[in-house]
Amino acid sequence: MYDTLLPLFFGGPSHVEPVEAHVQPMQVSNESTDQPISDADVHDALDEERTEIEESRTLPKWLVQTLRDSKLDAPLSTRTRSGSHDASYASDCYALAVSSLCDEEEFVTFDEAQNSENWMATMSSEFDAIVKNGTWSLCDLPSGKKAIGTKWVYKLKRKPDGSIDRYKARLVAKGYAQEKGIDFDETFAPTCRMTTIRSMCALAAHHGWNVHQLDIKTAFLNGDLHEEVYVMQPRGFVQKGQENKVCRLKKALYGLKQAPRAWYEKIDAYLVAQGFRNSPTESTLYVKREGDVLLIFVLYVE
Numbered sequence: 490m491y492d493t494l495l496p497l498f499f500g501g502p503s504h505v506e507p508v509e510a511h512v513q514p515m516q517v518s519n520e521s522t523d524q525p526i527s528d529a530d531v532h533d534a535l536d537e538e539r540t541e542i543e544e545s546r547t548l549p550k551w552l553v554q555t556l557r558d559s560k561l562d563a564p565l566s567t568r569t570r571s572g573s574h575d576a577s578y579a580s581d582c583y584a585l586a587v588s589s590l591c592d593e594e595e596f597v598t599f600d601e602a603q604n605s606e607n608w609m610a611t612m613s614s615e616f617d618a619i620v621k622n623g624t625w626s627l628c629d630l631p632s633g634k635k636a637i638g639t640k641w642v643y644k645l646k647r648k649p650d651g652s653i654d655r656y657k658a659r660l661v662a663k664g665y666a667q668e669k670g671i672d673f674d675e676t677f678a679p680t681c682r683m684t685t686i687r688s689m690c691a692l693a694a695h696h697g698w699n700v701h702q703l704d705i706k707t708a709f710l711n712g713d714l715h716e717e718v719y720v721m722q723p724r725g726f727v728q729k730g731q732e733n734k735v736c737r738l739k740k741a742l743y744g745l746k747q748a749p750r751a752w753y754e755k756i757d758a759y760l761v762a763q764g765f766r767n768s769p770t771e772s773t774l775y776v777k778r779e780g781d782v783l784l785i786f787v788l789y790v791e
Contacts, residue, residue: 511619625736662744678749712741712751
């Protein structure tokens with residue numbers, strides 16, 4: 490079903506044959522064949538079709554409103570009655586495809602997610618990875634220091650056909666509560682320019698080089714912190730008997746203002762230690778040559 494529906498709202502060719510293909514054309518006079526109809530008549534017809542579709546599917550109110558506001562099936566003023574049928578048919582398929590993606594929602598708060606086994610398992614996996622990485626150590630909050638709050642952020646990763654691929658939960662620090670000079674100093678982290686990426690792709694295409702792309706999972710969790718930063722224990726994973734303790738961060742968390750810079754400093758030191766030379770004009774471009782082998786590394790820090 491998705492192979493049929495998805496091309497309709499992604500703009501690609503569809504294998505769906507119009508209804509008119511199975512109907513013998515009617516004999517109409519030359520005076521009415523190409524005569525446009527008014528937008529008011531077309532909109533009235535579309536509203537009636539929308540109402541029937543909504544009632545038959547019992548779509549959520551928010552989805553109905555989204556479909557109405559999108560106006561994806563709004564006809565041109567010169568469209569004939571035959572064309573208006575195609576427009577409503579595309580809207581029909583679009584509504585069906587979108588409603589099929591609403592099998593599960595992304596939660597906003599921990600209070601909602603804690604009742605789901607899938608989300609709790611994902612949070613447990615994320616928490617275990619943080620602990621295994623040595624991101625923090627529990628301690629008492631020193632006098633005069635302030636602990637930053639944390640929150641869980643949830644995201645559903647889907648496959649091309651719309652089905653759920655995996656559940657993703659990330660622990661994020663409330664970096665907006667940080668104060669410069671107290672729990673962070675420098676925050677700037679360089680990132681490559683699109684001109685650099687296009688230039689590398691052009692060189693690879695010209696010389697026939699192999700190109701590889703990778704994404705480093707939980708990259709920011711590997712950055713070492715030099716500042717003294719404390720965060721609250723994450724909800725759902727407060728250690729029993731140590732409820733009053735806070736987490737002294739050794740490595741960065743997502744959401745911290747200095748997290749991108751800490752990650753860049755870590756990966757830069759590693760690449761230089763491996764024999765890469767950093768470009769003097771592009772901080773995220775590294776080059777290494779051994780004999781006839783040339784390796785160019787471009788780093789993109791989000």
